[in-house]
Amino acid sequence: MLKKYVSRLEDPNHPLLGPTLWGLQSWGMWQPNSGLSHIIYNLFHLALILFVLSQYIELWLIRADREAALRNLSVTMLSSICAVKAVTFVFWQKHWGDVINFVSTLEKSQLKKKDKTTQDIIEGYTKYSRSVTYFYWCLVTATVFTVIFAPLGEYLSSAEKHEQMRNGSIPYPDMMSSWFPFEKTRGIGYWVVFVEHSLIVFYGGGIVASYDANAVVLMSFFCGQLELLSANCKELFDNGSGLVNYSDTMNRIKMYHNHHLSLIKYSKILNSLLSPVLFLYVIICSLMICASATLLTTQSTTAMQRIWVAEYLVALIAQLFLYCWHGNKVYFMSEQVDQGVYESDWWQCGMRVRRCVLLLGGQLRRTILFTAGPFTTLTVSTFVTILKWSYSYYTLLSNNED
Template sequence: MLKKYVARLEDPNHPLLGPTLWGLQSWGMWQPNSGQSRIIYNLIHFAALLFLVSLYAELWFIRADPELALKNLSYTMLTTVCVAKAGTFVLWQTYWQDVIQFVSTLERSQLEKKDKTTCTIIEGYTKYSRNVTCFYWILVTATVFTVVFAPLGEFLSSSEQRELMLNGTIPFPEIMSSWVPFDKTKRFGYWFQIVEHSVICLYGGGIVANYDANTVALMSFFCGQLELLVANSKRLFSEDGKLVSYSEAMERIKQCHMHHLSLIKYSKIFNSVLSPVMFLYVVICSLMICASAILLTKGTTTTMQRMWVAEYLVALISQLFLYCWHSNQVYFMSERVDRGIYESEWWQCGVRLRRCVVLLGGQLRKTIIFQAGPFTNLTIATFIAILKGSYSYYTLLSKNEG
């Protein structure tokens, strides 16, 4: 059913990015037009930034309680990532527009030629991107509902705790723990925070789902275009088993050269806006995987809290894995893209064409890889290293507590 809904969001001007651009625009990150709506969305983003400040303030006040601080740290770090994704997307809107415009323009021009191989490859990675988008939306929706309804589940899970809450002996459970300039344990303050935190969860969920789905779609685009470049390189000098003319072969070499140059150029722009956010995300993931493991193994943690932490941990690892996996796929494909020309009929061509083949091969040896800041690349090896590091931190902290 979700796939049918996503199909309604298709945009002929953006063959790949129609649904993700709709999501980005709905949550105020994609702002192609100026006007009152842009001002309203930017005010919402600014309000989210102020809420993040309140989370850090609360974290300072509760620093003496390690368990409560760890739980609050989970929300604080997740909100930090959400604000960073929304803020950088808005601030670097021009660069995002350049990349998105390039992707859509290139795909439209390729589809207009109605080449069978080209259409098959584009349809393949477009369908894959739609599946990833649906998965992201489902994953984030489940996370948001789990977070929002966790206090209700905690309230209903134990009759003894429920009586203590109703008697005022212990406070009612919260969605998050943020600082406010009034008593948040009383009726008005408590319900104000419940509404505020529910709205923030919806906001943050939309930011994460749409930003990540758009990013993975763009990574799939670069991977698919490199695959298309391999296919075009194989048929540089022949078509249906027959050699093409010298002028046609030169034109195909030129097109492959320009195709790869444009992919390199816009992948660097894409990496420049993605890399700072991913650096922050990698650092936070390393900390939060460790913190979540500690919360899961604490004896004082309730069953509902453990369920929330487990779901949060799965979502965290899944998002990091998808980033590293797709970036690794792009790198792997860019490593082998130059092999396509050597699988063509270059050996049947003259010396002048062979020289052009050597020059094209040198260009295609340039690889594409996305980074998390200046220190590490987004690869499967990085993902495994993060998990190993988090486990090492967890083991160290567990021994210190013991």
């Protein structure tokens, strides 16, 4: 049954991006059609921005309480990233559309040729993308339900606390920390806040899952296309029955040259869309991981809060790792793609063709590197460095506490 439901997410017009575009459209970021839904989704985005502002107001009000401020900060930073992802995707809709249309148009034209190597490589990275997408969606879904039900678990975790909450000795557990112009710790105000926070968590989780999955799938596309280009270059002079003639050779060289140029062009567009968002995320992620780790080791943190923080921390690290790992894969593949030219039968060709092959090899030396702002690259080494930063911040906070 699950397989049948998942198959409905496929789109023949977008062979690779069907599920991710469904997610983006469901959460109001991908808006190919104007109309009432366009207005409603943008109102949701505006509500998210206002909610984030209320979190910063609350953070200022509770700044004297270190533990409460850290708990607020860890969630507020993630909410800020959610708002930035949603708003930038809507504002840069045209550029996202250019990348999406390029990916789908190129794949459809390649699949029409019925070439076995092409089909195998496209099928391989498509299956991989589906696995990553659904795994990440499940991870975000688990995080969303953990955040929503954490207050209920804390409420039921101890009969003593249960009674203290009922008689007003201690406040009811909150899901997130945000400012409201009314009493929010009990009564009808508490339930109003609980419902709003639940909707915000669900909505924000959908934004994170859709945006990140789409970005990672697009990175996988560029990695797979570079692999395909390298495989094609290996067969540059071979048509299955011997060497191809001069005219066909030159046509292939031009085609592979243009293929790589288009990959460079649209990878730069994608990087320009992701880089400002990820620059902010990399900075904030260090603080969020540090704050979460501090809460996890604080003695006053309850068992349910530790479960919530631990799951939240895992989601943060997984999110960062996905970007760095796939950015590293694209960079590594772009470094290796020119080897396909030199593994071909270039040595059997004349001097005129060899010059063109040399030019093609020079073009393929241009690498694709995704960045997070002007200072940081999306590589595994960056991921390790961020973890080191987070640990340094955590050690500093722990020493100050002692």
